[in-house]
Amino acid sequence: MRAFASLLDALIYTRSRNAKLKLIADYLVATPDPDRGWAMAALTGDLDLPAVKPAIVRAMVEERVDPVLFRLSRDYVGDTAETVSLLWPEPPVAPTDAIDLSLGAVVGALMRLGRADAPATLAAFMDRMTPPERFALLKLAGGGLRVGVSARLAKTALAQAFALDVDAVEEVWHGIRAPYAELFDWAEGRGEQPTPANTPVFRPFMLAHPLEDARVDLADYAAEWKWDGIRVQLVRTGGETRLYSRTGDDVTRSFPDVAAAFDAEGVLDGELLVKGEAQRGEAASFNALQQRLGRKTVSAKMLADYPAFVRLYDILLEGAEDLRGAAWTERRARLEAFVPRLDPDRFDLSQVIEAADFDALEAIRAGARDAAIEGVMLKRRDSPYVAGRRAGLWYKWKRDPLTADCVLMYAQRGSGKRSSYYSDYTFGCWTEDGELLPVGKAYSGFTDEELKWLDRFVRNSTVQRFGPVREVEKALVLEVAFDSIHESKRHKSGLAMRFPRIARIRRDKPASEADRIDTLKRMIA
Template sequence: MRAFADLLDRLIYTRSRNAKLRLIGDYLRATRDPDRGWALAALTGTLDLPAVKPALIRALIQERVDPVLFGLSRDFVGDTAETVALLWPAPPVPADAAAPLHLSQVIQRLAGITRSDAPAVLAEMLDQLDPDERYALLKLATGELRVGVSARLAKTALAQAFGLDVDAVEEVWHGIAPPFAPLFDWAEGRGEQPTAQNIPVFRPFMLAHPLEESQVSLEDYAAEWKWDGIRVQLVHVAGQTRLFSRAGDDITHSFPEIAGAFTTPSVLDGELLVKGTAQGTTLDDGAGAASFNALQQRLGRKAVSAKTLAEYPAFVRVYDMLYDGSEDVRDLPWSARRARLENVVAALDPDRFDLSALIEAEDFAALEEIRAEARNAAIEGVMLKRRDSPYVAGRRVGLWYKWKRDPLTADCVLMYAQRGSGKRSSFYSDFTFGCWTEAGELLPVGKAYFGFTDEELKWLDRYVRNHTTKRFGPVREVEKALVLEVAFDSIHMSKRHKSGLAMRFPRISRIRTDKPAHEADTIVGLTKLVS
């Protein structure tokens, strides 16, 4: 645990991407199996230890420390794991007198315990560790490392450390279970390169750059709608079907009707959506897709009831192809892949799959006008794809562009604030805001924690501290006097919120000190923007 704790500590205080790559690479080269494999699993988010929950950790510390002291300390520190690691009382036997815990021992023990055994086991481990190691253990156990390392960066560090191709690592990643022994055997020359011939594995998605200038020609680029669902990869090989999210997570179990309907050997790229006839949604004129709000009713479910399947029927709008049968077609130009895709989609179940239509426009000016008029619940904007582009992993300049529709805005009143996490733990940076009802009541309509500059964050933090009217644990209620201009992509009806509304991607775009609170927008006005 000592080496892993040191790695996390250094990563937290390192901002440079290249420095983080070196730190992870040095750790992977210096650490023995299987510890380094488990560390890589933790850094890439592929480690699951379900027996340990945040509530368990809070209960353990409150048995040993005054709960009021813990609450005040947690509010000041801004992170439960760090607070517990620092407050945990010294064990009866000094930590250096006990045998050191190895990372693999910790994971194997936590992975094999029940929830009833977890408190005693976790407490015993915490007694054997120093504060840095306790912090690493608690972050590991809850799956919330938050050290500024993405899964892609960790895989890149592995590739650079051993001279591998990162795309080749990505290609087989989801076909190899932690602690990734075949990967390290390949990396150090003890084994052959793993392949994915008979395994339904995830391939890295091709991504788009934001379009900053209207300097592309429709002679060179095809245009289609950017759908507001979640990106998915459909894989069928050797009689097995898998659905992968953009992050490479296996979400097959959440959408069994899609997996069951996809039996064509191929790998397809598309957008997972809910049909526009779903309960409580607005039918999309002709395209058949409901808003993202409807799709949220399906996300994250391990078991899907018959009622949910009926009320929120899912389908995939397909727009690219990586494999046609066993043939890798990623090197073909987009136009050739599109022709093949049209033939494949035509043979799929039309209730579960359709083809993302191309937008017909004479020139870029006409396309800009079409985009400006698009306020459909399921449309985020426009995609522009170079007709001769291969399908390449990641973002490559000049190949694909995303041109999002302009955001909506509303003037809202700041209601509550909460401290952030990590480097924002000293600032009130999570803001809840609301709009007025016809009766003059202020109801929350959204929450945002980005969109402002560092200087604006400091100003908002001072405002919260100087205008607090009530406290609810870590949350402060403030005087209802500050207006914030909030930008958001769309707004939808929601039964889960008192206001009946839910914003999509809200962010604070401007602090309106020039506007009195009573002139902020109303719930009725926001309802007119529902798509």
């Protein structure tokens, strides 16, 4: 456990991507099985320990530490695991019985826990651990490491450590269970390369570069709409279907209706959307899709109210035939022939945009404000389907963001490196009656210097405190950029913004001149 705790500590304080890769690679080479496998499961988000809930940890520490001190410390530190690991008191009598504190033993014990046993087991571990080890334990148990490492980066580190191809690692990843003994046997030359045969495994997505200010020749590139849902991969083999998100997360349980309808052997790439109310088959806004995201079980009412479907972009495999090496034009023809075999209520084809030249396409893009359109995709007609972003093959050309002048209302401390700053901002707009209602929350778009300025403003302008949240004087206007705005029954203003971020601090503008709710409602597509 000590080596894993040291790894997490080093990753938290390391910004360089290459340095993070080396830290993980060195750990994997030096650490025996199964510890390194469980570490990879934790870093890639594949470790699920359902018996340990945040409420259990809070109750445990409040039995041992003054609850007021804990809450004040948590508010200051900004992270529960770090606060508990530092505040946890030494036991009155040092434990004399031996407990295996290796990562594999700790994970094994946590996986066997029932909720009733969790407090005693966690306490026994923490009484025998140093603060960094307690921090690592609580991060493992809570399922949120947040150490600046994506699943892809962790797999890249593994590949580099053992001179493997990262795409080959990615391709077999979901066919192997943690702690990945077969994978490490292959990596160290003790076994054959695992294969995804008869297992619906994830294949890495092909991604796009932003177009920015470039222009392309439509003789070389095809244009499609960039739909505003979530990118998914449909995989069916061996009589089983799975849906994967862009990060390789299995989202099948959240969309059983789509999985049940995909009964043709192959691997397809598309956009998961929810049908709109206006017309059968039309896509609703991302806000409608959000009602179903992340649910482990979906009720019959949810299935009926938010019917999901996939707008298909590409075909990677047809049956056992791998098409990824073929040009886009060939894959497109194969996809067009494949789609009629599927349920039309659950699957349709993303249409190619017909435009005479780039200027015509630019005019078409400028006029598109459909709730589910995020922009335009440009795909080189001769491009193979390759993992990751490859220069010159695919471009994404997002539509220009919408903007509104909003008033800062509340602020909350961030987490991790921002735990000492008020960096999460809730802002609002005015009703016709002069009431300020929240319309969104943002924690990006500003520079480090602007963050420091905003933090000082919050501290000097606080009028009320609600736990970790501060209410501020309604005096500062923020220009907020967002991709789209939709009706929402969950918010008092009746609105929800998509990807809001702070575009500018408007110190020159009086709060009374910020935008009205009605102005934002007119922006709804």
